[in-house]
Amino acid sequence: MWINSLKEFAKRAIRQRGYELCQLYDSEKAEVPLHAQFSFREARCxxxxxxxxxxxxxxxxxLGDIVRGSDPTRPIIEIGxxxxxxxxxxxxxxxxxxxMITVDNYSWNPLGLSPLAHFSATSNRLKEAVVKHEKQLVKMDKDELYRTYSGPAPAVFFCDADHSYEATRADNLWAKSLGATVICGDDYDHPYQRGTAQAVDELGGPKQMAGGLFVM
Known part of the structure; x- marks a missing residue:
């Protein structure tokens, strides 16, 4: 027990001086060419x-072309x-x-922010859209939205969240069941997370592509 107490004391002392006990994973280092010259915080940024x-x-x-051509009387749903x-x-x-409804549970972000800080920062960034542009910023797990949503079929369903095969398949099947006019998402071309591409291909494949953005 005293070892754990000592560890916690050391962590608190380091945090109080503005430092962090952190390092990048090898996969993260590959994304930051100058990682050896950056602090951990700089690399995350x-x-x-x-x-x-x-x-x-x-x-x-x-994505802009898709949205501009959508039915303005029906909602846009963004997951992620x-x-x-x-x-x-x-x-x-x-x-x-x-x-427009945009949904996130704020459980992950590449800066390592707490869920509270993440949601607060995003809310501040999007406050103009919420106040002036019919935007709903929803802090909710997407599966909860899928269980409780009772609105009209979306004109556009855009998903850029969990890129696993199971999650992507479930996301797109929900949008299909709802009768979404356009179903699209990102990271079809991800170099090592291939679940998105697998799920999209099984459901008919992309009809249109731009970079990693796919339209079903």
Whole structure:
């Protein structure tokens, strides 16, 4: 027991001085070319801002075209808000009065923020969209949304969350069962998380692609 107490004391002392006992995984180091010259915090920021969780320009253009051409009387549902990058793209292209629901349980983010800090930061980033652009920012597990949603079939269902085969398949089947006009998502081309591609291919495959963004 005294060993655990000593460890906790050391951790508190280090945190109080502004340091962290952290290191990158080998897979993370591969994503940060200058990781040896960065602090842990700088490396996390590099990954979050420069790569993870963001759509490319070509993906954003396709998503914008999809949203702009959607039925403005029916909602857009986004699964996987993260920090609101794709949410902002959707907001820019949807009709001003078209409702949108964006859902995340805030259990993970590439910066390692606590769920409270993650949700607070994302809420602050998207406050204009919520106040002025018919946006609902929902802190909820997506499976809970699937169980309780009673609204109209979405004009667009966009999913960029859990990229496992099982989760992607369940996400897309729910959207199909609801009668979503357009079902799309990201990371079809992920180099090692191939669950998204497998699930999409089993359900008919992509009809349109831009980067890793697929349209079923």
């Amino acid at each position: 590099y990954r979050a801002i420069g790569n993870m969780g963001q759509l490319s320009l070509v993906e954003s253009r396709l 808000t993260l920090f609101g990058f794709s949410t902002t793209v959707i907001t820019l292209f949807k009709a001003p009065a078209q409702p």
